[in-house]
Amino acid sequence: MTFISIEFLLFLAIIVFTYYLIPHRLRWILLLVASYVFYAILSIQFIPLLLASTAFTYFTGIIIEKQETRKQKKKVMLFGISVLLFFLGWFKYFNFVNDSLRAIAKYMDWNYTVPYQEIVLPLAISFYTFQAVSYLVDIYYGKQKAERHYGYFSIFFAFFPQLVAGPIERAKKLLPQFKVEQNFNYENLSYGMKRIAWGFFKKTLIADRLAPIVSSVFDSPNPTGSQIVLATILFSLQLFADFSACSDIAIGCARMLGINLTENFKQPHFAVSISDFWSRWHITLSTWLRDYVFVPLCKGKKKRSEIYLAILITFLVSGIWHGAAWNFVLWGLIHGFYRVFGDYTKHFRAKMASFIQLDRSPVLHKWVKIAITFLLVCFSRVFFRSDSVTHAFENAQLFLTINSWRPSGIVKAFEIFSLLDLVIFIFFFIIVQIFQYIERKNVSTWEWLSQRSIFARFAFYIFIIVSVLIFGVSGNGFVYGGF
Amino acid sequence: MRRLFIKLTIIITVVLLLFMPVNNFVKHSHDYNIDHAILAFKKHPYPVDIINLGASHSMYGYYFKPTGLSHLDLALPGQTIQYDYKLLREYGKYLKPGGVVIVSISQITFANSETKNVGNYYKILDRTEIEPFRLIDYYSYLYVPGSNSGSFNSALSGKLKNFKWNSHQPWANNGKNYSERKYAKVEAQYREAVENDNIERNVKQLKEIVDYCNEKGYRVILTMEPAHQSYQEYFNEEVMNRLVFQYLNALELDVPFLNYMSDQRFVDNRDYFIDPDHLNSEGRKMYSWIVYKDLKKLGYL
Numbered sequence: 001m002t003f004i005s006i007e008f009l010l011f012l013a014i015i016v017f018t019y020y021l022i023p024h025r026l027r028w029i030l031l032l033v034a035s036y037v038f039y040a041i042l043s044i045q046f047i048p049l050l051l052a053s054t055a056f057t058y059f060t061g062i063i064i065e066k067q068e069t070r071k072q073k074k075k076v077m078l079f080g081i082s083v084l085l086f087f088l089g090w091f092k093y094f095n096f097v098n099d100s101l102r103a104i105a106k107y108m109d110w111n112y113t114v115p116y117q118e119i120v121l122p123l124a125i126s127f128y129t130f131q132a133v134s135y136l137v138d139i140y141y142g143k144q145k146a147e148r149h150y151g152y153f154s155i156f157f158a159f160f161p162q163l164v165a166g167p168i169e170r171a172k173k174l175l176p177q178f179k180v181e182q183n184f185n186y187e188n189l190s191y192g193m194k195r196i197a198w199g200f201f202k203k204t205l206i207a208d209r210l211a212p213i214v215s216s217v218f219d220s221p222n223p224t225g226s227q228i229v230l231a232t233i234l235f236s237l238q239l240f241a242d243f244s245a246c247s248d249i250a251i252g253c254a255r256m257l258g259i260n261l262t263e264n265f266k267q268p269h270f271a272v273s274i275s276d277f278w279s280r281w282h283i284t285l286s287t288w289l290r291d292y293v294f295v296p297l298c299k300g301k302k303k304r305s306e307i308y309l310a311i312l313i314t315f316l317v318s319g320i321w322h323g324a325a326w327n328f329v330l331w332g333l334i335h336g337f338y339r340v341f342g343d344y345t346k347h348f349r350a351k352m353a354s355f356i357q358l359d360r361s362p363v364l365h366k367w368v369k370i371a372i373t374f375l376l377v378c379f380s381r382v383f384f385r386s387d388s389v390t391h392a393f394e395n396a397q398l399f400l401t402i403n404s405w406r407p408s409g410i411v412k413a414f415e416i417f418s419l420l421d422l423v424i425f426i427f428f429f430i431i432v433q434i435f436q437y438i439e440r441k442n443v444s445t446w447e448w449l450s451q452r453s454i455f456a457r458f459a460f461y462i463f464i465i466v467s468v469l470i471f472g473v474s475g476n477g478f479v480y481g482g483f
Numbered sequence: 484m485r486r487l488f489i490k491l492t493i494i495i496t497v498v499l500l501l502f503m504p505v506n507n508f509v510k511h512s513h514d515y516n517i518d519h520a521i522l523a524f525k526k527h528p529y530p531v532d533i534i535n536l537g538a539s540h541s542m543y544g545y546y547f548k549p550t551g552l553s554h555l556d557l558a559l560p561g562q563t564i565q566y567d568y569k570l571l572r573e574y575g576k577y578l579k580p581g582g583v584v585i586v587s588i589s590q591i592t593f594a595n596s597e598t599k600n601v602g603n604y605y606k607i608l609d610r611t612e613i614e615p616f617r618l619i620d621y622y623s624y625l626y627v628p629g630s631n632s633g634s635f636n637s638a639l640s641g642k643l644k645n646f647k648w649n650s651h652q653p654w655a656n657n658g659k660n661y662s663e664r665k666y667a668k669v670e671a672q673y674r675e676a677v678e679n680d681n682i683e684r685n686v687k688q689l690k691e692i693v694d695y696c697n698e699k700g701y702r703v704i705l706t707m708e709p710a711h712q713s714y715q716e717y718f719n720e721e722v723m724n725r726l727v728f729q730y731l732n733a734l735e736l737d738v739p740f741l742n743y744m745s746d747q748r749f750v751d752n753r754d755y756f757i758d759p760d761h762l763n764s765e766g767r768k769m770y771s772w773i774v775y776k777d778l779k780k781l782g783y784l
Contacts, residue, residue, distance in 0.1 A: 005619075186484075186487055190487065220671075415648050418648075419647050419651070420640060458497070465494065469629070470502070470630070470635055473632045
């Protein structure tokens with residue numbers, strides 16, 4: 001039962017209906033059972049790990065709080081984090097480290113005997129581990145009280161809308177919302193349904209329509225340079241549509257239950273710099289990394305070089321979090337390098353813009369920055385999408401070859417689509433762009449729509465549902481669901 | 484709550500009204516009804532002289548009516564050898580004593596492992612034979628096929644046959660573009676099959692089909708349908724050896740193999756083909772006569 005299924009919609013309808021039917025004191029039981037049932041349907045074998053991690057984090061939180069001195073609290077916190085990261089490391093990174101060591105041993109002609117292990121990655125482990133780590137750290141710093149109600153805490157750990165692929169929430173935001181009685185609210189229900197429908201729209205009409213086309217290029221043994229350029233740009237659109245759809249559905253589901261989750265995206269492909277990009281893309285991960293990796297690393301550091309090192313390490317962690325493979329490590333480092341380079345050359349770039357008089361036309365200047373940022377992000381995604389480091393470097397080389405960018409070559413590369421698929425894709429892509437254009441005017445599209453006539457609103461809702469029903473492609477899981 | 488209920492009812496009603504013609508459009512499309520001949524046979528079965536199995540090459544390959552043979556075509560597009568076996572078990576009982584089973588071998592026979600159009604079998608096979616079987620997919624495919632984007636796309640593509648890039652037309656560049664794309668697709672499929680150890684499973688399945696035919700007293704032959712020259716530039720001897728013959732020869736089956744892939748009567752003549760690897764009605768008739776005569780020579784008919 002994935003988000004994109006009739007089963008999930010029925011499951012959600014039953015939960016929402018029951019939620020408002022039963023008294024508040026029983027709702028946590030409903031949410032907890034729903035969350036565990038949802039997880040069990042997707043990955044029953046890892047329910048014990050989820051339960052163990054929940055119990056461990058719960059008790060560790062209480063123990064941290066009970067310690068008298070800061071030093072003791074720190075010790076317990078570090079122990080707790082180490083255990084959580086050990087589980088994450090074992091399941092996610094054991095073979096990565098093992099393979100890397102084996103490759104080094106082979107190169108150095110050493111005897112290395114640790115065999116390859118068949119380890120299946122537990123669903124959502126990266127997401128719930130990060131939530132658990134932030135919980136323990138927040139208790140240590142006194143920003144959060146250790147939760148004593150085991151039921152509420154367990155929901156925080158496994159709340160089904162955001163369990164699989166986030167948003168990564170903080171306890172201080174989520175826990176109080178579970179405890180407050182959520183009354184039936186028409187606006188919440190209506191907004192939640194709209195967000196879910198919009199998520200379905202982006203996932204089935206953009207992301208899953210693009211997925212096989214992008215794969216056909218990246219899986220091809222000899223793609224042309226222009227195909228790589230086009231497929232990489234399309235992959236960026238696919239990834240955004242896929243992940244933001246997942247967040248839309250999560251936010252929509254939670255809102256139907258009266259719970260507000262954190263927004264994860266703010267039109268990242270319209271960012272004017274890499275730092276701006278990271279304040280718009282996977283916001284809950286970016287802020288997590290900022291608060292729990294970057295800020296502690298920068299503590300007491302004043303030198304620019306030390307701050308830059310902290311940036312590089314933070315992005316390295318981001319890369320490793322995304323996937324246990326060297327191409328993700330490189331992807332993280334590329335973004336770290338972008339960020340450092342961007343900061344280092346900030347004044348020089350401003351002078352250059354002034355020198356060529358680009359700053360006299362702010363709109364043009366802004367769009368040039370958006371285009372450059374988007375292309376830099378696309379280049380990094382060559383590493384994100386490629387199957388191995390070798391392929392990533394081959395593809396990156398093709399991406400950077402000037403010939404690959406010849407307009408005639410790019411036009412020819414569009415033949416990776418069938419003509420019919422291309423027309424359908426362009427049509428729905430334009431719809432998404434219009435939606436985003438309205439949002440860029442600092443207006444929520446849903447609010448904007450609510451000010452239109454009832455016919456216009458209903459026409460739009462019906463258009464979304466009919467489009468998903470007829471043209472929607474489903475069957476692929478969410479890209480970030482695999483992390 | 485009442486407001487929400489009324490709004491939802493209006494939206495759902497309009498969606499259904501708009502959806503109904505789309506659903507009908509898909510329901511009446513050629514691709515959705517691709518199994519109509521088998522379905523008609525299932526409703527009114529009769530004894531047959533010859534059955535052919537296989538994927539689209541075989542489906543477009545045989546038309547025995549002019550020869551006077553009663554024939555059942557059990558080939559469907561992209562059909563895996565597992566479904567060949569399932570269909571044979573289901574419909575083999577209608578074969579006359581000593582009847583012939585044509586098992587079509589193509590470039591994808593051993594590499595093909597995923598049934599993309601499982602819906603094709605919902606009506607013609609028992610539910611227990613369908614893998615993977617999901618109740619929701621089953622009912623939605625049967626009653627609301629318009630909601631299946633694959634079925635809708637196929638129906639739309641069928642209506643807009645010529646709406647393709649010039650370079651994607653079947654005979655663009657004398658069929659070489661088509662053949663090249665098909666080659667890339669088959670190679671990708673083959674790589675995946677090797678990685679997932681599907682080849683061995685498919686080879687074993689072919690052996691099971693032959694054994695099953697022997698056990699039931701069916702006379703079995705293997706065939707390979709004609710293909711245009713442009714196709715053979717990509718699927719040359721070396722490629723075919725790698726994709727097919729290395730596995731087929733290793734099986735050492737004691738059954739005749741009629742390989743018409745490079746048959747000179749077809750190879751240069753575009754008039755016999757819809758595209759470089761599928762015969763048209765003219766080619767089908769001619770080819771079926773040739774197979775008929777060869778079967779006679781072998782003493783199968």
